[in-house]
Amino acid sequence: MFDLEHSITEWRKQMLAAGIKTPVPLEELESHLRDDVEQQMQSGLNAQQAFENSVQRIGHANKLKSEFKKTCGANGNACLWFGSFGLVLTPILNLAGLFVFHRSSSVFFSDQWWSAWFPNYIVWTSFTIIGIAIGFANWRSQRKAARQ
Numbered sequence: 173m174f175d176l177e178h179s180i181t182e183w184r185k186q187m188l189a190a191g192i193k194t195p196v197p198l199e200e201l202e203s204h205l206r207d208d209v210e211q212q213m214q215s216g217l218n219a220q221q222a223f224e225n226s227v228q229r230i231g232h233a234n235k236l237k238s239e240f241k242k243t244c245g246a247n248g249n250a251c252l253w254f255g256s257f258g259l260v261l262t263p264i265l266n267l268a269g270l271f272v273f274h275r276s277s278s279v280f281f282s283d284q285w286w287s288a289w290f291p292n293y294i295v296w297t298s299f300t301i302i303g304i305a306i307g308f309a310n311w312r313s314q315r316k317a318a319r320q
Contacts, residue, residue, distance in 0.1 A: 174220040180205065183227060190233030194313050205230055252303025258296030262289065 184202060192198055205226050212222035230236070266289055269275040277284035 174218075174223075176209065176219045176223060179220075179223050186233045187236065190236070192233065192236060194310075195316070201230060201236070250303070252300060252307060255296050255299025255301070255303050258292070259300060262292045262296055 180202065183205065184198065187198055187201065192201070208226040208229060209219070209222045212225055213219060217225070266280070266285075269277065270279060276282065277288040279285055
C-alpha cells in the first residue's frame with residue numbers, strides 16, 4: 173500500500189542528496205508538494221497518482237538544483253569578488269597615477285588623496301565585508317542543514 177508520508181520523506185531525501193540543503197527553500201518546496209497533492213486528491217486522484225503528478229509538476233531534484241543555482245546564484249561571491257577586485261585595483265590605479273601620470277592626488281595620505289582615493293577604498297572594503305558576511309551566512313546555513 174502507498175504511504176504518502178514515507179514518499180514525501182524519500183522525496184525530501186532526494187532533494188537533500190541533490191544539494192538543496194538550505195532549510196527555507198526545502199520546506200517551501202515540501203509545502204507546495206503537500207498542497208498540490210492535497211488539491212489533486214480532492215479532485216479525485218488517489219494518493220499515489222497525486223504524489224507522482226505533483227513531483228512531475230514541481231520537478232525532480234537535479235532540475236530543481238540547477239534552477240536554484242540560476243536564481244540564487246548571488247550568494248555573496250559576487251560581492252566578495254567585486255570588492256576584492258576593487259581593493260586590488262584601487263592601489264594599482266593609485267600607483268599608476270603617481271608614477272605614470274605624476275598626479276599628486278595619488279600620494280598616499282596626502283590631502284588630495286583623502287578626497288580622491290579614500291572613498292574608493294571605503295566602497296571596495298564594504299563590498300568585500302558584505303561578500304564575506306553573506307558567504308559565511310550561507311556556509312553556516314548549509315552546515316546546519318547538513319546536520320539535520
